[in-house]
Amino acid sequence: MKPVPDSRGYFGPYGGRFVPETLMAPLAELTAAWQESRRDRAFRRELAGLLATYCGRPTPISRAARLTQHLGGAQVFLKREDLCHTGAHKINNAVGQCLLARRMGKVRVIAETGAGQHGVAVATAAALFGLRCRVYMGTEDERRQALNVYRMKLLGAEVVGVDAGARTLKDAINESLRDWVTNLATTHYVLGSVLGPHPYPVMVREFQSVIGSEALLQIRSQHRSLPNLVVACVGGGSNAAGIFSAFVPHRQVELVGVEAGGRGTRLGEHAARFAGGSPGVLHGTRSYLLQDQDGQVVPTHSVSAGLDYPAVGPEHAFWHDSRRVSYVRVEDREALDAFHLLSELEGIVPALETAHAVAYVARVAPRMGSGQAVLVNLSGRGDKDVVEVARLEGVKL
Amino acid sequence: MSGRIEKAFLRARKARRAAFIPYITAGDPVPARTVVLARALERAGADILELGVPFTDPIADGPTNQRAAERALAQGTSLTGVLGLVRELRFSSELPVVLFTYFNPVHAYGLARFAVDAAAAGVDGVLFTDVPVEEAGPAHEALRRVGVELVLLLAPTSTRERVKAVRKLAGSFVYFIARTGVTGARAALEEGLEEQVRLVRKLAKSRVAVGFGVSTPEQVARIARFADGVVVGSVLVDRIGELGDVPELPGEIEALARSFAVATRRR
Ligand SMILES: Cc1ncc(COP(=O)(O)O)c(C=O)c1O
Numbered sequence: 001m002k003p004v005p006d007s008r009g010y011f012g013p014y015g016g017r018f019v020p021e022t023l024m025a026p027l028a029e030l031t032a033a034w035q036e037s038r039r040d041r042a043f044r045r046e047l048a049g050l051l052a053t054y055c056g057r058p059t060p061i062s063r064a065a066r067l068t069q070h071l072g073g074a075q076v077f078l079k080r081e082d083l084c085h086t087g088a089h090k091i092n093n094a095v096g097q098c099l100l101a102r103r104m105g106k107v108r109v110i111a112e113t114g115a116g117q118h119g120v121a122v123a124t125a126a127a128l129f130g131l132r133c134r135v136y137m138g139t140e141d142e143r144r145q146a147l148n149v150y151r152m153k154l155l156g157a158e159v160v161g162v163d164a165g166a167r168t169l170k171d172a173i174n175e176s177l178r179d180w181v182t183n184l185a186t187t188h189y190v191l192g193s194v195l196g197p198h199p200y201p202v203m204v205r206e207f208q209s210v211i212g213s214e215a216l217l218q219i220r221s222q223h224r225s226l227p228n229l230v231v232a233c234v235g236g237g238s239n240a241a242g243i244f245s246a247f248v249p250h251r252q253v254e255l256v257g258v259e260a261g262g263r264g265t266r267l268g269e270h271a272a273r274f275a276g277g278s279p280g281v282l283h284g285t286r287s288y289l290l291q292d293q294d295g296q297v298v299p300t301h302s303v304s305a306g307l308d309y310p311a312v313g314p315e316h317a318f319w320h321d322s323r324r325v326s327y328v329r330v331e332d333r334e335a336l337d338a339f340h341l342l343s344e345l346e347g348i349v350p351a352l353e354t355a356h357a358v359a360y361v362a363r364v365a366p367r368m369g370s371g372q373a374v375l376v377n378l379s380g381r382g383d384k385d386v387v388e389v390a391r392l393e394g395v396k397l
Numbered sequence: 398m399s400g401r402i403e404k405a406f407l408r409a410r411k412a413r414r415a416a417f418i419p420y421i422t423a424g425d426p427v428p429a430r431t432v433v434l435a436r437a438l439e440r441a442g443a444d445i446l447e448l449g450v451p452f453t454d455p456i457a458d459g460p461t462n463q464r465a466a467e468r469a470l471a472q473g474t475s476l477t478g479v480l481g482l483v484r485e486l487r488f489s490s491e492l493p494v495v496l497f498t499y500f501n502p503v504h505a506y507g508l509a510r511f512a513v514d515a516a517a518a519g520v521d522g523v524l525f526t527d528v529p530v531e532e533a534g535p536a537h538e539a540l541r542r543v544g545v546e547l548v549l550l551l552a553p554t555s556t557r558e559r560v561k562a563v564r565k566l567a568g569s570f571v572y573f574i575a576r577t578g579v580t581g582a583r584a585a586l587e588e589g590l591e592e593q594v595r596l597v598r599k600l601a602k603s604r605v606a607v608g609f610g611v612s613t614p615e616q617v618a619r620i621a622r623f624a625d626g627v628v629v630g631s632v633l634v635d636r637i638g639e640l641g642d643v644p645e646l647p648g649e650i651e652a653l654a655r656s657f658a659v660a661t662r663r664r
Contacts, residue, residue: 008531018500018527020457022577025554164463170454177456182578184554281501282454284527294475295505297453 004318009198009285012321014314017197019284023177026184031199033104038206043103050095051210054128055085057092059211061218061375066345074368076361077223078348078378079215079243086121088351088380089211089239090192094121096207098129101188108132108187112176114141114169114235115306115353116148117380118192123157125190133157136175140167141305144388166299169235169309173283193236194313197284201313208242215375216246223373229254229364232377233357234327235271235306237313239379248324257316258356260302261329267292271300273312274320274327282310287317303332303392304352304385334359339382339389351380352389401493401521402546402569405444406604406625415621415661417442418606419654420497420630422449422465423482424474426642431482432489434637437651439492442658447524447608447628450479450498457499457526459581461631464638476502476511480518487519495522495548500536508539516543524548524572530562537566551597553577553587560600570604570625573597575611582612582631591623598625614660621661629657 009015017027037043051057060083064076081089094111101109109131113119119135126133135152139161142149152159165171173195180189194201194208219227230247232240234257247253262270270276273288280289282297290298290310302308319325330338335352338359343349350358357376365374382389390397409416419438423431435446451466451474458466476498483494496515503511503525515523523540525533530549537547546568551560554577563571573594576587590607598605607620608628620627636653640646 016532017529018532019529020526020552020574021529021550021559022552022554022574024529024531024559025552025556028556165453174454174456178459178579181457184577279504281499281504281527283456286504289501291501291505293505294477295452295502296470296475297501 005198005202009202011315011318014287014317015198015201016286017284018281018286019197020181022181023197027197029104033100034199034203037100037103043099047096047099051092055091055095056083057210058214059083061215061222063222064346067342070345071362071365073366073370074228074372074374075370076365077219077227077373077375079211079375081211081239081377081379082348082350082381086117086124087383088117088121089208089242090118090121091124092210092242093192093204093207093238094118094125094190097188097190098122098125098131101131101190102129104188106186106188108183109190110134110136110176110179110187111190111192112136112169112172113192114172114308115304115351116141116145116152116384117306117351119152119157119159120148120155122190123152123155126157127155134179135159136162136172136179138167138169138171139163141169145305145384147387148384168305170297177283193238194241194315195236195283195285195311201285201315204238205241205245205315208238209245211239211242211377212244212246215243219375226250226253227373227375228368229256229374231256231258231357231360231374233258233307233353233379234312234316235309235353237316239377241313241315243377244325255325256360257325257327258360259327259329260304260307260356261331262301263332268299269301270329271302271308271310272329273310275329285314287314288312288320303335304356306351306353307356328360330356330359336389336392338362348378349382349386350378351382352385354379401491402445405493406569409444413663415624415663416444416606416626417658417661418445418447418626418628419443419633420447420449420628421633421637422451422462422469423479424451424469424472425465425634425637426468427472428474428478428482430642430646432486433647434650435486435492436490437647438654439490441651441654443492443654445493445495445626447495447497447630448479448483450476450496450502452499452502455499457579459579459631461582461634461638462580465634468638476506480514483520484518493521494519495524496520497524497526500525500528508535512539512543512545516545520545522546522548522568524550530559530566533566548572550574551601553593557600560597564601564603567601567603570606571597571601572628573605573607574609575607576609578609580609580631582635583610586616586619594624614656617657617660621663627661
């Protein structure tokens with residue numbers, strides 16, 4: 001069998017490096033530095049040390065007893081990435097890539113952010129390593145994730161609003177790529193998901209795979225067997241890839257990725273790439289893409305900024321076509337219900353992104369037997385969303 | 398192969414000039430103006446026209462071309478429409494046309510069908526901003542079959558190995574990116590540009606056109622001394638954006654383009 005991805009970064013027909021020529025040399029430099037770092041015991045030890053003593057890993061798996069009881073079916077377990085330092089899985093990748101940036105002699109990092117969690121994570125890691133940091137964020141996302149904008153500034157990062165296109169994650173990535181190509185000598189681009197040109201999809205998945213390797217051991221010891229189902233939300237797909245990667249070889253475990261169904265099934269109303277998209281090329285990689293018949297990228301909508309993106313990581317496209325992972329959609333309203341449900345029953349306020357995964361569990365767990373187990377990747381906490389949820393529900397704060 | 402690009406370079410060389418290669422975005426400010434603007438550029442002395450296909454997410458472009466793409470898309474410009482404009486241009490002009498495009502519109506159109514339709518419309522070359530030589534095989538093959546050139550880009554960051562790899566697929570010329578960054582007018586030229594261009598010409602064994610950020614006649618004159626062609630884009634696009642769809646537009650652009658065209662003469 002051919003290795004996945006191959007040396008050009010292809011997962012079957014997906015992935016690759018569709019970037020301007022100017023970026024090819026820095027991508028080669030990054031690939032070489034990353035490959036070298038993986039073989040370097042000192043680097044691995046330093047990263048593991050930081051994950052343990054700075055990020056708070058391993059994160060536990062909690063049994064969601066009241067949610068399980070409420071749903072009246074499968075037992076629900078939560079992989080608690082919300083307990084990571086900064087409140088989401090994004091820190092795993094941010095610390096890894098900033099360590100790599102320092103190793104490459106870069107003095108400045110840049111990042112795109114949607115929900116602000118990746119931006120906060122990079123600003124945090126940059127502060128930790130003494131790197132200069134600039135974060136690009138669509139102005140619509142700055143509005144709905146205002147708390148995280150201020151957090152990034154507190155951490156010493158410069159936040160640059162992007163007032164183009166849909167003013168969301170996609171546009172922030174465009175601007176990050178433009179910055180990177182202009183400042184190659186000093187700057188590393190810390191991409192926040194399993195997106196973009198090779199080596200990002202495989203590198204980010206590897207930095208996030210700590211979620212899955214921990215979870216596999218934990219669920220085996222706490223539940224005494226593998227879960228029947230693992231669920232994660234899919235924006236670019238990094239938290240999902242992180243937890244799925246450990247379970248992919250275990251064919252008996254069903255894997256489900258949850259996309260943002262937004263407010264309906266019409267093109268432009270959602271971010272469900274597998275339901276409404278087709279293969280295309282955006283941000284350096286070939287994958288499923290929400291586009292019109294002329295190959296123009298269409299606007300997306302989701303209540304959750306972190307899922308509001310028209311493409312998806314190429315490895316997910318590969319998993320989709322090979323049917324190893326199924327992808328489903330959950331609409332805004334259902335995600336908001338799940339946001340409340342988990343808060344009230346488990347005392348955990350999830351991120352709106354994460355609430356999509358919880359909503360799917362609420363949909364399927366009741367149809368499963370009590371001997372079965374569902375593991376949800378609780379990718380982040382919802383503090384950042386409290387103000388926006390209040391606004392959406394007409395609550396005056 | 399139509400050979401129009403080859404002939405244009407030969408003609409320019411004979412006249413002791415670098416080829417003048419203006420860039421505009423198709424459909425900007427409105428599709429009905431594109432052929433008129435192309436003819437104006439030809440009168441001004443264009444040897445080859447670089448015609449941009451608008452795309453929603455132009456990561457290689459600075460604000461000037463981004464806004465031009467937005468204007469063109471707002472007017473309903475699509476790749477199909479751009480091919481129609483080239484076909485229309487061919488009724489009255491033999492000006493060589495190189496499409497400057499992101500890969501996705503072509504991917505969605507279908508590479509093989511695109512190649513056939515582009516050739517039939519009278520397109521001479523295609524340059525993909527986001528298809529480096531590693532990914533260029535299928536496009537090269539599809540275009541080669543129909544006699545359309547693939548124009549590849551090289552940058553100051555390109556390694557010797559990459560320049561040599563480009564040599565295998567290059568047509569009449571390669572496009573050298575004058576600076577590491579995005580498109581857009583710039584006050585100063587990068588240092589060492591001349592040496593880089595000479596090296597690329599030697600390693601790629603190909604003519605070299607230089608673009609990205611060339612924005613004054615003085616810069617054009619300097620580049621013309623050592624390059625085979627000079628691409629001038631953002632200054633023209635900026636002016637198109639300022640003027641909008643007014644009656645004076647073609648005349649103004651012609652005059653502006655002429656000030657660059659005359660600077661391509663080697664003294
Ligand atoms: C908490 C949380 N979960 C999920 C996501 C979606 O990203 P990904 O699919 O890469 O995990 C984000 C992105 O901002 C996030 O903040």
